[in-house]
Amino acid sequence: MRIIFPETFADQVKLIGTVRAKHIADGASSILIPYLTKFGIDLNTDFNNMGTATTNNNAHEQYNRLDEEQVKTRDVKSANGFSHMRGGAQALKIYYKDNVRTLGEWGITVDGKARLVYPGNFSEMVKMFRLFKAKHDSYAGASSPLNTFLTEQNINLNTDSADMDIAEQQETAHIQTAKNAEDEKQERDNLANPVITHLEGIGQWIVKNKKGKEKDAGNWGYVVDDSKRAPKLRTTTLKLLSQKTLSGIVIGGTLTNIGVVEIHVYKGKTTTGTPTIVLPNGQMGMAKGFSTITVVNPSTLQTAKFKVLSLN
Numbered sequence: 001m002r003i004i005f006p007e008t009f010a011d012q013v014k015l016i017g018t019v020r021a022k023h024i025a026d027g028a029s030s031i032l033i034p035y036l037t038k039f040g041i042d043l044n045t046d047f048n049n050m051g052t053a054t055t056n057n058n059a060h061e062q063y064n065r066l067d068e069e070q071v072k073t074r075d076v077k078s079a080n081g082f083s084h085m086r087g088g089a090q091a092l093k094i095y096y097k098d099n100v101r102t103l104g105e106w107g108i109t110v111d112g113k114a115r116l117v118y119p120g121n122f123s124e125m126v127k128m129f130r131l132f133k134a135k136h137d138s139y140a141g142a143s144s145p146l147n148t149f150l151t152e153q154n155i156n157l158n159t160d161s162a163d164m165d166i167a168e169q170q171e172t173a174h175i176q177t178a179k180n181a182e183d184e185k186q187e188r189d190n191l192a193n194p195v196i197t198h199l200e201g202i203g204q205w206i207v208k209n210k211k212g213k214e215k216d217a218g219n220w221g222y223v224v225d226d227s228k229r230a231p232k233l234r235t236t237t238l239k240l241l242s243q244k245t246l247s248g249i250v251i252g253g254t255l256t257n258i259g260v261v262e263i264h265v266y267k268g269k270t271t272t273g274t275p276t277i278v279l280p281n282g283q284m285g286m287a288k289g290f291s292t293i294t295v296v297n298p299s300t301l302q303t304a305k306f307k308v309l310s311l312n
Contacts, residue, residue, distance in 0.1 A: 006285060009054075012050070013051075013054055019221055022219060031206065036202075046198055049191045050192060050195055057188045060188060064280070074171050077166045078125070078167035085128065089106070095145045100113060100114040126168060223252030227311055235305065237303055237305045243271065244294070245294045246293055248311040249292065249311075252285075253285075255278065255295075257280055257282050258306060259303065259306065261304050262277055262282075265293055268292055268293070
């Protein structure tokens, strides 16, 4: 017998409410009294702290949603500029084939004799784009060796640059929003973590005192698993626009989105009905009926990744 302790904040808030309500209802006969007294736990204080932490959690989730939109806008607005820069660099690589390292004058990093290297950091990519465009603009009239490529591909670097300005604004906003989200999360955790520790201990106390009838812990809101195999966290990666059906999901467990794009979770083996949308870093409690789920990655740009407690 083992307790499947809830990982989602919403389920933890629900649990403290159920434990407190049961304790109050049992009155002087509550089996929690010795444990609470021993460790100086006040369930009313814990309940109120989780209420305050809920406000922080709501703000954290709102900032996360805003942050996701800012990152999406940043990526969309910068995509053409980065793509055009790469394409132009490849064209110039032919132009400078006798000395490809000349591309360094365009801000392009050349590894060895001819390998073009691009940074993974957004700000560094923008810096490279700016240098690339500045070099092109330094040529008089249509004398730039890049001009033929731009004309044939109908590319306007000035348009790309204006979009890049917007992308940079979104990046700046994203950095601040991400900080705000983390600050709210920290405030939430400062209040919630002691309560979670209390709940874990209380659950163990109940199960030990209910030996032989551990399932009674459900009266306090705890989920008790009696399967022969211990559940394990299963990590799944979904390619662009793909889906996967998983069975053996542990009821009372948690699905956590550990990727960078939202995922859509459906009950059962199909994608009929309304999905639960789980944002990056978000969690979803596996309620009754979700022992089999179908998870969809709706993104056309990024792979999705999630983990969930499973018996398979």
